[in-house]
Amino acid sequence: MTARATAYPAGAGPADDEAPAPAPAATPAVGSRRLDGRALRTHLGTAAGVVILGALLWRLGTGALLDGLRRIDTGAVLAALGIGAVTTVLSAxxxxxxxxxxxxxxxxxxxxxxxxxxxxxxxxLPGGILGDVHRAVRHGQSAGDLRRGVKAVVLERVAGQIALAVFGAAALLVLPSPVRDDVRAAAPLAALAGAGILAVVLAVRMNRAPGRRRTALRTSLDEARQGLLSRQAGPGVALSSALVLAGHLAMFVVAARVAGSAASVAVLVPLAVLALVAMGLPLNIGGFGPREGVTAWAFGAAGLGAGSGVAVAVVYGVLSFVASLPGAVVLVARWYAGLRGYPRTVAASPPPSDAVNSANTAEKESARLASSSFPFSADPREGRPMTPDSV
Structure with missing residues (x-):
């Protein structure tokens, strides 16, 4: 990362006797370390997903996996698209x-x-969250409030995780699964650990300056209440979260049937919960990795075969990707719409007599075309490209 020089007005500069300040020189290094850390975490997560998949295929072979993939037919694809449409509309x-x-x-x-x-x-894309980052930034910029746009996406995803945690805890405590006894034994310890984490968070907030502490805490609580628990939003958020979770579980059952598993829905539901929890780990390639490892272990512990578990998890990943393919159509359509909009903008040129203004306008339009032709724009008009590091 190149250090940025300080700009001074014309005819002005730093005083001759002014001592050089070390802080500005160190700032780019700190930013570089942050960017390097983000890139390193992304690469480590991708590498971990590759290692997990490679170890599973080396240990269990590819027979069950390939057999499950060969079983994906038109009916399974249509079911995935239908379930994906319902869950996406409810999530939106x-x-x-x-x-x-x-x-x-x-x-x-x-x-x-x-x-x-x-x-x-x-x-x-690697990491499994870059789409949500793009969605948050684009909405925040189009709404004129980037912070609240990002907060809306964060709270929306938190609502889904809360639904998974509540239903998952109940399912793993009640339904037969390989971890039911362990969950029952660990539930009190988990509750105590959660209380301890909450106490630490509150203690850290209490160490802030009184005015800043009260303002930040009040703002966060008010926004969480308004977004998730208010009378207008709360019932709809709870209902949509429950239905979206039911759609994910239904997709897992479809994947199990496609892969050849004849286990009952009551047996598959807690295994699906474990798979969905594993998908949230940032050690995957588009969701693949920990999900396959956890599902292989869960199916093996339930007496259904570890190879069958890998096949079910991979088929689930393929069907989930199929369900997201309309997003590629949206991506291409908006990119193409941005390209088609360029000639109409160029046509509105200034009068020929103003040669200087015409040249400047043409230069700006050329720069706008170069940026708007990129499909992963963060700007609501498909302008500036967005990368993970820029967010």
Missing amino acids: WRWQLVARGLRIRLPFGPAVADYYRALFLNAA
């Missing part, structure tokens, strides 16, 4: 409710399109 509705609670505008149609595009980018 949840996002709209959270955004409305935070008092920022989000039309339903663009929300569905942006959610589809985010799902496709999550599945196609």
Whole structure:
């Protein structure tokens, strides 16, 4: 990273006797270390996913996996697209409710399109969250409030994780699964650990300056309440989260049937919960990695065969990717729309007599075309390209 020189007005500069300050020189190094750390975490997560998949295929072979993939037919693809459409529309509705609670505008149609595009980018790019980052930044910029746009996406995803945690804990405590006894034994310890973490967080916040502490805590709690627990948003957020989770479980059952598993739904549901929890770990390639490892162990412990578990998890990943493919259509359509909009902008040129202004305008339009032709733009007009490091 190149250090930036300090700009001074024309005819002005630093005083001759002014001592050089070391702090500005160190700032770029700190930023570089942060960017390097983010890139390193992304690469480590991708490498971990590759290692997990490689170890599973080396240990269990590819027979069950290939057999499960060969079983994917037109009916399975249509089922994946149908379930994906329902869960995506409900997720977009949840996002709209959270955004409305935070008092920022989000039309339903663009929300569905942006959610589809985010799902496709999550599945196609390493890390599994870059689509959500793009969705948050783009909505925040288009709404004129980047912080609340990002907060809306964070709270929307938190609502889904809360639904998974609540239902998952109940399912793993009640339904027969390889970890039911362990979950029952660990539940009190987990509750104590959660209370301890909450106490540490509160203690850290208490060490802040009184005014800043109260303001930050009040703002965070008010936004969480408005986005998730208010009378207008709360019921819809809870309903949509429950239905979206049911859609993910249904997709897992479909994947199990496609892979040849005849286990009952009551047996598959807790295994699906474990797979969904593993998908949240940042050590995957588009979701692949920990999900396959956990599902292989869970199926093996349940007496269903570890190889069958890998096949079910991989088929689930393929069907989930198929369900996100409409997002690729949204991506290409908006990119093409940005390209087609360029000639109409160039046509509105200044009068020929003003040669200087004409040259400047042409230069700006050329720069705008170069940026708007990139499909992963963070700007609502598909302008400036967005990368993970820039966010």
